[in-house]
Amino acid sequence: MATLQKSVGASRVPVSIEDVRAAHGRIAGSIVRTPTLLSKTLSQLTGATVYLKFENLQFTAAYKERGALNKLLQLGEAERARGVIAASAGNHAQGLAYHGARLGIPVTIVMPKLTPTVKVQQTEGHGARVILFGERFDDAHAHAMILAEQEGLTFVHPFDDPYIIAGQGTVALEMLEDVPEIDMLAVPIGGGGLISGSLVVAKAQDHEVGVVGVQAELYPSMYAKINGVTLSCEGDTLAEGIAVKQPGALTSEIVRELVDDIVLVAERDLEQALALLLQIEKTVVEGAGAAGLAALLAHPQRFAGRTVGVILCGGNIDTRLLANVLLRDLARSGRLARLRLRLQDRPGALFNVARVFDEQQVNIIEIYHQRVFTTLPAKGLITDIECETRDRAHLDRLVEALGREGYEVTPVELA
Template identity: 45%
Template sequence: MELTPDLIRSTYDAIKPATTRTPVVKAARLSLHLGIDLYLKLENLQHTNAFKARGALAKLLTLSEAERAAGVIACSAGNHAQGVAYHATRLGIPSTIVMPEGTPFNKVKRTEEFGAEVVLHGRGFDESVQFTLDMARDKGMTFIHPFDDPVVAAGQGSVALEMLEQEPDLDTIVVPIGGGGLIAGMAMAAKSVKPEIEIVGAQAESFDAVRARFYQVPTEFGAMTLAEGIAVKEPAEANLAIISRYVDRVDSASEAEIEDAIFDILSDEKLVCEGAAGAGLAVIKKHRDRFKGKKVGLVICGGNIDSRLLSTLILRGLMRDGRIARLTFEIDDTPGQLSNISRIIGDAGANVIEVIHQRMMQSVSLKRAELDVVIEARDKEHVQAILAKLSDAGFAVRLDADPV
């Protein structure tokens, strides 16, 4: 079987009853800030909070009664795992998920909560997949690949059909790329409906295998990426062939750009997204001139970001915006200094949220002390105004650029 527009349409019809028709919303603030007309396809509101549930269900619906009874197995660190587990349990099919060793506990727990048996093996997808295939063979289970399967890619392609039903006048769709299943399915589906539409792929710079193949340039893989859902070293050859035919451009973004993009989506649109979706917006921001005057759709492909990671990301984003700042003082070790500093900061319209006052662990003279004050301000300009007021009052103060 190969991926075709007809397969995507029939798959879309098959999965419709058990998938969420996720909304396409205008990104009002992002559109204003970027100067483009941007629309978001909220697959983070899909079952299991990611588009992967579509492809997983599509494959499960093709199984025979004997295959259902024998069970299914998948290899995934997150979204595909939860998509398979959720729909397999709903359909009464036993499921086993192989996850790399070191997978965050919350991902293991969420997958188990959906009813799957989780087995930990390998350091990443590429190391775990052969173990999964061997286990499938030995136990007679059906292996559900996260992207190298035409039925799975057809399920993911339903995202494009849905988008163009909701916003038929889109000029461009930006799609994150890992193994290539999502963009292969979406590109083929979109071009079958609207041949002139532009499809742009987005990757993390540290895992840009598809971009390297697309432009025939070398790639160097990094050890880690915030966009872990698209951290794939070996995309499917079948998907690459479709991408070369139907995708117009593939761009990549750095880790800093992806981090900024996730914060922008959260701050401007009040939406939680994971790193893969952040890569999509990062590419749009990086090449915004190419999108001027176009109606652009971006797939928010998932929202399963670790809460601790998100917390740190938010704090770092607030510091970059100047809404949280750490001021370091060298003060006389005499009564009233902290009170005066707090008064000046408060009178300037900012709020003190943390104070670290040390006498022992420092290099200043014995009769002086170092004081760190974390403040909440309106923006960078407000912080600079506060620094000026403190300096005018005689305080030696500097802005600390390190994360809180």
């Protein structure tokens, strides 16, 4: 790897645009050159001109295989014969396993014991040896380092490696070659490999290209490090692919030197972005893959009037989680609702309520009665009715109609 490279102020960045171009030359024949396409509808929604880079169309459904392949291609014959090892429960594992199998390089992946079975099976399906160790990622990482030394394996870091960074930078290289008018990139940040490579490419252009990093509010590790503050990194985030508690040392320095801004997005923003991408673009992304669009939705003033490249960095999402996100989006838009009504426990009570729903042309999906565990008198009951409406205005008309009939109605709201 070259030693320079792009001087910025008094410091030197250890990955150059030449490194990224060389990486692209190595890997181009073995990865998908994913399209970069204009989204007219998302542009109208956000006030920016939005181009999407569909990295969820890679064979392993994520950009991670770019850096993994570039690293593998740098190994000597002896290193290839001994094999490589990594600690990962996500896209890095699959990218490394897939290209290792293609190149005939043995791959070992250490995953925490609680890794979902489907991820274990997917990684094994690419021919990798999977070892389950420890309860947390840090445990798996430590064990992988021990095995690397014991077995003479090359450890492949998921982000804090110059060859990984150069490989990930090929995403931005393709975007700016395909759409030179892009003047800002919105890039998800986990450990920092993707944004580091994107920064190297962006700052080597002959016109100004801003780079805004995006992190989930629950895991603001890079944001905290760059801004010199202490913030908690924990919780169940939809963007598990960028839920990194400790960013890389190398990536942190590149980001500190070159990034224009880092913004945080809430879980609600991630859910909305994921749902919009499916509804508008007909494309499935994971939580991390929705982070760039989530930033445009949550911070529109930061991107207004700019031509923005958004990287849809991955599409590996559990189908049950995807269904849950889409149903929650329907609920927030008013198309799906749960209404809690207080009724008297007498014949015809539910029939009279259903009559109002029929008059308003609202579809009833489920009805839940609660007679015992309530604070009401013995002859009272609480009924929750899940229903489907056309939009928020339709739901409001239903609630008003129920009120006119004398019913006490309380919508059950989402967090």
